[in-house]
Amino acid sequence: MFSTFLTEIFVKKLIAANWKMHKTRAEARDLIKDIVDGLHTKPAINTEIVIFPPYTALDASLASSEIALGAQNVYPAEQGAFTGEISTSMLQDVGCTWVLTGHSERRHILGESSIFIGKKTAFALEHGLSVILCIGETLEEREMDLLQSVLYGQIEDALYDIKDFSHLVIAYEPVWAIGTGKVASADDIRFVHALVRGHLQKICGKNHIRILYGGSVKPENATEILKIDNVNGLLVGGASLQAGSFLNIVHAAQ
Numbered sequence: 001m002f003s004t005f006l007t008e009i010f011v012k013k014l015i016a017a018n019w020k021m022h023k024t025r026a027e028a029r030d031l032i033k034d035i036v037d038g039l040h041t042k043p044a045i046n047t048e049i050v051i052f053p054p055y056t057a058l059d060a061s062l063a064s065s066e067i068a069l070g071a072q073n074v075y076p077a078e079q080g081a082f083t084g085e086i087s088t089s090m091l092q093d094v095g096c097t098w099v100l101t102g103h104s105e106r107r108h109i110l111g112e113s114s115i116f117i118g119k120k121t122a123f124a125l126e127h128g129l130s131v132i133l134c135i136g137e138t139l140e141e142r143e144m145d146l147l148q149s150v151l152y153g154q155i156e157d158a159l160y161d162i163k164d165f166s167h168l169v170i171a172y173e174p175v176w177a178i179g180t181g182k183v184a185s186a187d188d189i190r191f192v193h194a195l196v197r198g199h200l201q202k203i204c205g206k207n208h209i210r211i212l213y214g215g216s217v218k219p220e221n222a223t224e225i226l227k228i229d230n231v232n233g234l235l236v237g238g239a240s241l242q243a244g245s246f247l248n249i250v251h252a253a254q
């Protein structure tokens with residue numbers, strides 16, 4: 001049973017679309033319709049797709065057998081006086097089954113700490129959401145030879161409170177590759193994904209946690225990145241905002 005589960009999650013590639021602060025409700029509906037139509041014309045075999053629209057576009061009717069819905073953020077409390085925040089049950093109420101945590105824009109622009117990200121990650125998992133936890137180093141940290149300590153620290157802080165890892169996915173997104181057009185080299189990705197895999201095994205003894213790559217993924221580089229060891233899928237920003245380029249990335253996973 002466990003090995004069937006393992007085979008299934010590692011054979012299937014997880015392709016996630018982070019729309020960030022883009023798309024009105026009408027635009028979101030049109031884009032998802034175009035993606036689903038594209039998947040009916042050319043099905044995505046052995047691929048799992050999750051889309052993270054902005055909150056205002058979240059709508060259970062957009063989820064389907066082809067596409068799961070996720071939210072770009074969540075607050076780690078059931079309800080209460082948390083102005084501007086959103087709970088796991090509110091997200092589930094609008095059809096979300098996934099949430100993103102630890103995205104570098106939340107770490108570096110919104111000032112979220114690794115400890116707070118860990119709280120959100122554990123809370124969301126305990127409340128029935130699957131989580132993509134993003135980790136990644138800045139260019140400065142890489143140049144100062146801090147790659148390993150930054151990534152290990154982000155992983156340890158985030159995993160500290162987690163009891164059940166079965167719905168956790170990690171996305172390695174080097175900050176310098178996000179939205180910049182600078183994709184990490186195949187050697188960089190192979191090296192970091194092996195480091196992350198090894199560290200996950202060491203600290204939680206689990207080997208079924210999928211590791212995605214994110215950062216300037218495009219139809220032109222998706223096939224090559226997906227062939228790298230320990231790359232179990234992709235987290236796509238800019239190239240997920242048009243049906244054509246996103247579908248080309250999804251089909252690159254076949």
Ligand code: PGA
Nearest residue numbers: 178179215216236237238
């Ligand atoms: P990008 O964004 O594909 O536009 O680089 C990726 C992300 O931020 O998740």
